[in-house]
Amino acid sequence: MKAYKDLAPSLRTIMTPGPVEVDPRVLRAMSYPILGQFDPEFTDMMNETMEMLRELFQTGNRWCYPIDGTSRSGIEAVLVSVIEPGDKVLVPIYGRFGNLLVEIAERCGAEVVIIEREWGGVFSQGEIAEAIRRERPQIVAMVHGETSTGCIQPLEGIGAICRELDALLVIDAVATIGGVPVETDAWQLDAVIGGTQKCLSVPAGMSPITYNERVEAKILQRKSIERGLQDKNTPASAKRKVRSNYFDLGQLQDYWSPARLNHHTEATSMLYALREGVRLVLEEGLQQRFARHKLHEAALVSGLCAMGLTLYGDATCKLPVVTCIRIPDHVMGESVRSMLLQYFGIEIASSFGPLKGQIWRIGTMGFSCNQKNVLHVLGALEAVLIWHGVDLPAGKAVQAALASYAEKKEEFTC
Amino acid sequence: MKAYKDLAPSLRTIMTPGPVEVDPRVLRAMSYPILGQFDPEFTDMMNETMEMLRELFQTGNRWCYPIDGTSRSGIEAVLVSVIEPGDKVLVPIYGRFGNLLVEIAERCGAEVVIIEREWGGVFSQGEIAEAIRRERPQIVAMVHGETSTGCIQPLEGIGAICRELDALLVIDAVATIGGVPVETDAWQLDAVIGGTQKCLSVPAGMSPITYNERVEAKILQRKSIERGLQDKNTPASAKRKVRSNYFDLGQLQDYWSPARLNHHTEATSMLYALREGVRLVLEEGLQQRFARHKLHEAALVSGLCAMGLTLYGDATCKLPVVTCIRIPDHVMGESVRSMLLQYFGIEIASSFGPLKGQIWRIGTMGFSCNQKNVLHVLGALEAVLIWHGVDLPAGKAVQAALASYAEKKEEFTC
Numbered sequence: 001m002k003a004y005k006d007l008a009p010s011l012r013t014i015m016t017p018g019p020v021e022v023d024p025r026v027l028r029a030m031s032y033p034i035l036g037q038f039d040p041e042f043t044d045m046m047n048e049t050m051e052m053l054r055e056l057f058q059t060g061n062r063w064c065y066p067i068d069g070t071s072r073s074g075i076e077a078v079l080v081s082v083i084e085p086g087d088k089v090l091v092p093i094y095g096r097f098g099n100l101l102v103e104i105a106e107r108c109g110a111e112v113v114i115i116e117r118e119w120g121g122v123f124s125q126g127e128i129a130e131a132i133r134r135e136r137p138q139i140v141a142m143v144h145g146e147t148s149t150g151c152i153q154p155l156e157g158i159g160a161i162c163r164e165l166d167a168l169l170v171i172d173a174v175a176t177i178g179g180v181p182v183e184t185d186a187w188q189l190d191a192v193i194g195g196t197q198k199c200l201s202v203p204a205g206m207s208p209i210t211y212n213e214r215v216e217a218k219i220l221q222r223k224s225i226e227r228g229l230q231d232k233n234t235p236a237s238a239k240r241k242v243r244s245n246y247f248d249l250g251q252l253q254d255y256w257s258p259a260r261l262n263h264h265t266e267a268t269s270m271l272y273a274l275r276e277g278v279r280l281v282l283e284e285g286l287q288q289r290f291a292r293h294k295l296h297e298a299a300l301v302s303g304l305c306a307m308g309l310t311l312y313g314d315a316t317c318k319l320p321v322v323t324c325i326r327i328p329d330h331v332m333g334e335s336v337r338s339m340l341l342q343y344f345g346i347e348i349a350s351s352f353g354p355l356k357g358q359i360w361r362i363g364t365m366g367f368s369c370n371q372k373n374v375l376h377v378l379g380a381l382e383a384v385l386i387w388h389g390v391d392l393p394a395g396k397a398v399q400a401a402l403a404s405y406a407e408k409k410e411e412f413t414c
Numbered sequence: 415m416k417a418y419k420d421l422a423p424s425l426r427t428i429m430t431p432g433p434v435e436v437d438p439r440v441l442r443a444m445s446y447p448i449l450g451q452f453d454p455e456f457t458d459m460m461n462e463t464m465e466m467l468r469e470l471f472q473t474g475n476r477w478c479y480p481i482d483g484t485s486r487s488g489i490e491a492v493l494v495s496v497i498e499p500g501d502k503v504l505v506p507i508y509g510r511f512g513n514l515l516v517e518i519a520e521r522c523g524a525e526v527v528i529i530e531r532e533w534g535g536v537f538s539q540g541e542i543a544e545a546i547r548r549e550r551p552q553i554v555a556m557v558h559g560e561t562s563t564g565c566i567q568p569l570e571g572i573g574a575i576c577r578e579l580d581a582l583l584v585i586d587a588v589a590t591i592g593g594v595p596v597e598t599d600a601w602q603l604d605a606v607i608g609g610t611q612k613c614l615s616v617p618a619g620m621s622p623i624t625y626n627e628r629v630e631a632k633i634l635q636r637k638s639i640e641r642g643l644q645d646k647n648t649p650a651s652a653k654r655k656v657r658s659n660y661f662d663l664g665q666l667q668d669y670w671s672p673a674r675l676n677h678h679t680e681a682t683s684m685l686y687a688l689r690e691g692v693r694l695v696l697e698e699g700l701q702q703r704f705a706r707h708k709l710h711e712a713a714l715v716s717g718l719c720a721m722g723l724t725l726y727g728d729a730t731c732k733l734p735v736v737t738c739i740r741i742p743d744h745v746m747g748e749s750v751r752s753m754l755l756q757y758f759g760i761e762i763a764s765s766f767g768p769l770k771g772q773i774w775r776i777g778t779m780g781f782s783c784n785q786k787n788v789l790h791v792l793g794a795l796e797a798v799l800i801w802h803g804v805d806l807p808a809g810k811a812v813q814a815a816l817a818s819y820a821e822k823k824e825e826f827t828c
Contacts, residue, residue, distance in 0.1 A: 004466060004693045007686055009449050009456075019679055022448050030683055031445035034436050034617055035423050036761045042423075052418060068619060069483040069660060070678040076660045099642030104659045148642070197679055203448055205482060205619055205681030228513030228562070228767060243657055245518045246483060246490045262766065264484040265433055265611055267619030269444055270684065272421055279418045347450045352676065353642060 012341075013368070015377050016349040017147035017175065017322045017361050019197035019204050020368035022273075026202055029276035034268040038260060042268070046256060049271060052278045056177065057192055057210045058286070059184035064210040065256045066274055067247070068267045071174040071195035074207025076104050077247035078170055078191045082139060082218050084240055085109030090137035090167075094122050094153065095146030096352045097172060105141060108243060113137065119354060120313040122153040129161045139168045144182065145175035147198075148352050150324035150361060151317045152180065159188025168215060174198065177208070178281050179293045179321040179365055184210055191215050196270075199293070199321060201366030202277035205270045211249070223250035229262060293320050296364045296374050299404040303378040304362075306400035307385070308392050312359045321369070324351070324359045328390055333357055336384050344380035375401055426755075427782070429791050430763040431561035431589065431736045431775055433611035433618050434782035436687075440616055443690035448682040452674060456682070460670060463685060466692045470591065471606055471624045472700070473598035479670045480620040480688055481661070482681045485588040485609035488621025490518050491661035492584055492605045496553060496632050498654055499523030504551035504581075506530075506537050508567065509560030510766045511586060519555060522657060527551065533768060534727040536567040543575045553582045558596065559589035561612075562766050564738035564775060565731045566594065573602025582629060588612065591622070592695050593707045593735040593779055598624055605629045610684075613707070613735060615780030616691035619684045625663070637664035643676060707734050710778045710788050713818040717792035718776075720814035721799070722806050726773045735783070738765070738773045742804055747771055750798050758794040789815055 014021045035042040046065075053064035067074045079101070083089060089110040091101045094117040105112050115131045117123055132140060140162055145152045155171065162169040168190045173182045177192075179199030184192050191211035196202035211219075222242050225234045242248040246264065254261035281289060297320045304311065304325055312324035327333040333350060337360070340346045349361040362377065363369075378397040385392060428435045449456040460479075467478035481488040493515070497503060503524040505515045508531040519526050529545045531537055546554060554576055559566045569585065576583040582604045587596045591606075593613030598606050605625035610616035625633075636656050639648045656662040660678065668675035695703060711734045718725065718739055726738035741747040747764060751774070754760045763775040776791065777783075792811040799806055 002465075004462065004689075004696070007443050007446060007690060009446050009459075009686075011447055012449060012453065014448070014450055016450055019448060019450060019682060022683075027445045027447065027683075029421050031441045032421060032423050033425055033441065034428070034433060035426060036428055036430055036433060037618075039426065039755065039761060045423075048418065051416075069487060070681060072678050073483060073487075073660050076658065080658075096642035100640065100659070103641045107655060107657050107659055109657075203681060203683040204451075204679040205684050226514065227517045228510035231767065241521060243521050243523075244490065244494075245514070245521055246487050247660075264486050265618040267484060267617060267684075268433060269436075269441075269617040269687070270619050270681075272423075273683070275418075276421060282418070341453065347453060353645065 010345065013346045013373055013376055015362050015364070015368060015373060016347050017198065017363040018195065018365060020201055020363060020365045022203055023201050023277065023280055023367045025280060026273050026276045029272040030269045032272055037266045037268070043260065045271065045275060046266065049275045049278070050256065052275065052282060053208050053210065055282055056278050057182065057184045057194070058186065059210050061184065061210045061212050063216065063253055064208065065252070066206040066208045066271070068264060068270070069207060070204045071193070071197070071207045072100065073247070074193040074209045075101065075172055077249060078193055078209055078211065079104050079141065080108045080244045080247050081242050081249040082168055082170065082191070082215060083108040083110045086111060087138040088113060088135065089139045089141055090131055090135050091141050092123050092128055092131065093117070094149065094151060095119055095143065096148035097143045097146055101141045101143065101172060119149045120151065122151050122317040125154065125157045128158055132161050132165060132167060136165060137167050139170060141170040142172070144171050144173040145180060145319045145321065147175045147322050147361065148355065150313050150319045150322040152176065152319040155187050155189065162190070163188060168218070175319070175321065178289065181290055196274060196277065199366045200277045200281065201368070202273045206267065206274050208274065219250045226251060226263070293364060293369055295408050296369045296371065297321070297323065298408055299401040300362060300364055300374050300378070302404040303397040303401035306396040307382055321363060321365045323362045323364070325362070326359055327357070331388050331390060333360060336388060339384045339387065340380055346377055346380050348377070371405060424759065427760045427787055427790055429776050429782060429787060430761050431612065431777040432609065432779060434615055434777060434779045436617055437615050437691070437694055437781045439694060440687050440690045443686040444683045446686055451680045451682070457674065459685065459689060460680065463689045463692070464670065466689065466696060467622050467624065469696055470692050471596065471598045471608070472600065473624050475598065475624045475626050477630065477667055478622065478624040479666070480622045480685070482678060482684070483621060484618045485607070485611070485621045486514065487661070488607040488623045489515065489586055491663060492607055492623055492625065493518050493555065494522045494658045494661050495656050495663040496582055496584065496605070496629060497522040497524045500525060501552040502527060502549060503553045503555055504545055504549050505555050506542055506545065508536050508563065508565060509533055509557065510562035511557045511560055515555045515557065515586065533563045534565065536565050536731040539568065539571045542572055546575050546579060546581060550579060551581050553584060555584040556586070558585050558587040559594060559733045559735065561589045561736050561775065562769065564727050564733045564736040566590065566733040567731070569601050569603065576604070577602060582632070589733070589735065592703065595704055610688060610691065613780045614691045614695065615782070616687045620681065620688050622688065633664045640665060707778060707783055709822050710783045710785065711735070711737065712822055713815040714776065714778055714788050714792070716818040717811040717815035720810040721796055735777060735779045737776045737778065739776070740773055741771070745802050745804060747774060750802060753798045753801065754794055760791055760794050762791065785819060
């Protein structure tokens with residue numbers, strides 16, 4: 001029999017828009033022995049995690065819990081639970097992950113209408129409002145931070161229009177939660193989906209979500225009790241059942257409620273990780289954490305500009321946690337990425353679709369978002385670009401970043 | 415701000431039919447720093463894990479990879495990818511998890527036909543064959559090991575009938591994989607779904623699956639490239655698209671193939687855990703591992719019988735990794751379970767639906783399946799039952815188990 005070797009992954013500096021490096025405290029949490037899913041110690045931990053997630057999402061919503069799957073599982077869970085076949089769903093698209101919302105909504109049986117913005121920009125509030133008034137969708141689904149383009153869509157004001165016209169507003173905040181303000185209640189967002197492997201710096205494998213009573217009302221209309229758990233007192237199942245069992249929020253909220261109605265077996269070690277990751281966020285403080293992300297973004301951008309590189313996208317809507325750079329002419333983008341990884345142990349990202357081969361993307365997210373990493377990536381990128389024949393002012397990038405830190409550290413403490 | 419405490423879960427002896435205790439080597443694997451999902455070291459590990467899973471599933475199938483979600487996510491991924499709305503699906507039900515297959519298949523739009531067996535027994539090959547010949551389903555979906563009743567359904571011969579009549583045979587082997595023989599190729603199973611948190615002793619959160627060319631052919635007919643990844647060379651999408659994006663095996667196999675077409679972000683730490691868990695299985699050897707499960711089952715059963723307890727279910731189809739016991743008259747089952755947990759740190763399970771309050775279920779799975787645990791649970795259960803007023807021959811149970819070990823250890827080395 002073939003002998004498989006001991007696990008021994010190399011240590012990387014991960015500066016992509018996710019997954020990013022994981023805080024050692026989170027890694028340690030995953031190494032604790034597990035509890036049974038109905039062990040009172042574990043259900044207490046489930047409740048506590050819900051409480052912590054409320055702070056993270058800045059909401060008073062009762063329902064704040066993780067879906068056991070990667071980020072897009074949270075998106076699909078919300079969409080499949082609120083979309084009934086034939087519902088009209090409006091998706092404003094300004095990058096790859098808007099397309100993902102369309103992809104998922106269509107598979108849920110929605111009639112999807114879209115508005116599109118050229119990649120690199122976002123919509124004005126007025127454009128979105130006009131589309132909502134024109135299309136009168138049951139659901140508006142939007143991406144808050146587009147990692148594919150490094151842009152952030154302002155959400156203020158859109159929730160109010162959705163309430164006025166009785167639409168549900170579903171927000172993909174996978175890239176922003178824990179790194180950029182996501183004000184669920186203040187912005188009147190009806191459902192918000194977060195990701196673990198970006199600004200929360202927890203490994204991929206869970207997706208925390210939250211939703212309010214407006215969403216719950218729709219879910220309850222479609223609720224059913226799982227066949228194997230029914231008894232003679234079980235009410236008749238809804239005719240308009242959700243098309244998924246795994247993602248049926250009506251059943252999931254029963255599992256996360258005091259009823260603890262059996263559904264899946266909660267992913268214990270991932271819950272340990274999520275709890276520790278959110279605990280780290282709350283210990284740091286949301287405002288301090290957002291400021292830290294801006295601080296390191298500023299240093300990174302200073303360094304990149306000092307190197308003579310051009311940022312991609314409209315600067316007025318730049319996502320603080322992802323910085324996109326145009327690949328200089330005559331440079332093989334993948335060769336640069338590969339050399340960064342092989343020689344410097346640094347990972348940065350390429351992009352998708354129309355931007356493939358056009359830009360690099362550097363993430364400054366969560367635990368990876370720190371001074372050491374920013375300075376390391378600037379120094380290494382400079383060296384690799386010079387090696388690739390790019391004419392640039394050697395030494396300037398790191399000095400510019402150091403100057404940015406010197407200037408900004410008076411404003412922020414981090 | 416509220417201070418949340420350090421994670422400090424109690425150490426438990428987990429003798430349920432899952433989740434069960436996790437091998438410390440697996441816990442350690444999860445504590446390693448992560449790699450990016452397209453890091454060559456990580457994609458090598460993905461390939462290696464597929465190779466290891468082929469040995470576990472006893473198959474030459476190309477496709478053997480995990481779904482990022484708990485066990486039922488693997489079931490739903492296979493069913494939603496092979497079932498087209500209107501397809502006829504036959505489900506032989508002999509416990510709760512047969513009902514789950516119905517639940518999921520119905521939500522996929524299937525016309526589901528069932529045959530039912532009273533809980534505690536299984537079907538003969540002839541009964542299943544007759545139903546297949548009568549109903550002519552496109553898909554037959556069955557549970558291999560029913561943890562709800564502690565029964566195992568023999569599968570030999572059913573695959574051949576399905577091939578003869580052009581039906582696909584989908585097997586839920588969540589409870590059996592790694593503990594009981596699951597011979598994917600020899601039994602002509604078209605798709606098999608395993609679970610991590612049972613006999614593999616990896617935390618819940620992944621579901622390894624395998625499927626053959628017959629299933630792949632159906633998947634390829636329904637294949638599409640994700641909207642955000644399309645370019646001008648992308649072929650037109652299938653009209654009969656899978657109803658889920660997250661569970662679309664056509665897209666998932668592109669992600670697990672050399673094409674590495676972006677889908678979700680693979681759950682890194684869970685993959686580390688799965689790889690280490692399967693590595694432990696292969697190091698032990700499949701046949702040795704199956705024998706070990708039988709050895710400890712025999713000792714447990716000897717002890718329970720010596721205590722005067724009655725096993726539940728037809729002994730001829732007893733699932734070796736789950737032992738069900740009738741709760742003695744006038745004993746509050748939940749009070750016994752609660753005392754076992756609080757005083758002895760042992761978790762055993764109750765059951766569902768018609769068996770709620772009727773039986774206890776004791777698992778002997780994976781890492782939890784060992785001599786220390788079996789002797790500990792017998793001694794503790796005896797003490798708790800005496801405390802609850804049950805008249806039983808004190809001291810006999812552990813002696814019977816010791817005698818069983820003394821006798822059987824000549825046969826097995828473990």
